[in-house]
Amino acid sequence: MKTKILPLIIITAAFLIAGLMSLLKPDALALESPNREVAVTTKVIDKSQIQLKVKSQGTVQPRTRTMLVSEVSGIVMTVAPQFVVGGTFNKGDVLIKLDSADYKVAKQRADAQLNSAKAQLLSEQARSSQAQKEWEMTGRPLAEAPVLALRTPFLAEAESRLLQAQAEVRQAELKLKRTVIRAPYAGxxxxxxxxxxxxxxIGTRLGETFAIDFAEIRLPMTGKDLLKLGWNTDPENQQALTKNKVQLQGMVNGKTATWQAELVRSEGTIEQSSRAQYLVAQISDPYNIERRADRMPLLIGSFVQALVLGKTINDVYPLPRNALRPNNRVATVDGDQRLKLVAVDYLFEDRSNYYINKGLQGEVEIVTSGMGIMVNGMKLKPFNSENPVKLP
Incomplete structure (x- = not known):
């Protein structure tokens, strides 16, 4: 009997103890509700006039490159001091001279043949004139005279020999002239x-030169880049493209240097591998032959960054890229310092900004810092990034 009652007693005691503990527990401490304002970084933006810019890069190449070859045979007699790798020269400078003795002899031989042909022509002209006079003495018309009687074929042959001799002299002069290799341009x-x-x-390669009056840089462009430049396939528009200025930047002896160039043409094709189109920028006097104090030489083969100035757009908001929220929305701060999400549309973009053309009006304070859950109307505590609060 006692064995059956003991478990009931234990269970009853446990309920009593639990009830007493519940009644005697201390009251929960009332905590103050936290500040519900969300601290954010903001920036004020307004409509602006923006000149679009396109970044690209490329390698500096000569506009004109020439492989010099010999047009005659002979021994190299002299080589100009500037005909070394890296040597510069002006247009018309003598670079190489070949042995010209054989060609001078050929020229004298051609001159002699020319003099002989002239003499033969004079002799045949005299004979032809005498034959004509003799025929006239017969009293018959000159038109009835046989061509052999007037020596017409012999006169024509003498004239042909003269023309041939003149051609031989001209050829000898050309070969003699070609023993001197001159620079075709300044390079x-x-x-x-x-x-x-x-x-x-004949045909032996003597060396390679390139012009230094201009240099070119091929700049790869995407379709969006070309749109920023206002470029299309119309020939008139391509002429207007030459107004686009280009700022080049590269390294010279470990220092950053800049140069000014301009777009001159489009290559008019799309590269198969990258699907990019190439525009060509041109810079004058890349080696600074004019010795301008404010300019560093730009060596052929240098890799440069290019900033191309594009078209100007009006009435757009420059929105930092980190301020555009999902679904093309912008977090703005209203007059009561509450969050207002606004749907926008942008016209162009670059690596720093979206250029908003729809959705915003007047001067707008936007949230640039990251936020978790965004709910319209939530209280904000903005800190303007352009005028930060100085902590004590």
């Missing part, structure tokens, strides 16, 4: 392949 030597004493034949 620089990029490779040298012959030297004094070497025998060269």
């Amino acid at each position: 620089m030597v990029s490779s040298k392949q012959v030297d004094v004493g070497q025998y060269v034949t």
Whole structure:
């Protein structure tokens, strides 16, 4: 009997103890409700006039590159001091001279043949004139005279020999002139392949040069980039493209340098691998031959960054990229310092900003800092990033 009652007694005692503990527990401390304002960083933006800019890059290349080859055969007699890799020269400078002795002899031989042909022509003209007079003495019309009687074929042959002799002289002069290799333009030597004493034949490569009056940079562009520049395939529009200025930036001897260039043309094709179109920027006097104090030389082969000035757009808001929320919304601060989400649309974008053309009106204070859950009307505590609060 006692065994059956004991568990009931234990259960009853446990309920009593639990009830007493519940009645005797202390009251919960009332905590003050936290501040519900959300601290955010803001920035005030307004409509602006923006000149779009496009960034690109490329390698500096010569506008004109030439492989010098020999047009005659002979031994290299002299090489100009400036005909070395890196040497500069002006248009018309003598770079290489070949042995011209054989060509001078050929020229004398051609002159002699020319004099002989002239003499033969004079002799045949005299004979033809005498034959004509003799025929006239017969009293018959000159039109009835046989061509052999008037020596007409012999006169024509003498005239042809004169023309041939003149051509031989001209050819001899050309070959003699070609023993002197002159610079076709002002430029620089990029490779040298012959030297004094070497025998060269027709077609032998002597060296490679490039012009230094202008240099070019091929700039890859996407479709969006071309839209910012206001470019299309119309020929008239491509002429207007040349007004776009380009700022180049690169390294010279470990220092950053800048140069001014301009767009001159489009290559008119799309590269298969990258699907990019190439515009060509041109810079004058890349090696600073004019010795301008405010300019560093831009060497061929240098890699440069390019900033191309595009078209100007009006009445757009420059919105920092981190301020555009999902679904093309912007978090703004209203007059009561509450959150207002506004749907917007942008016209262009770059690496720093979206340029908003729809959705915003007047001067707007936008939230630029990150936020978790955003609910219209939530209380904000804005801190303007342009005028930060100084902590004590």
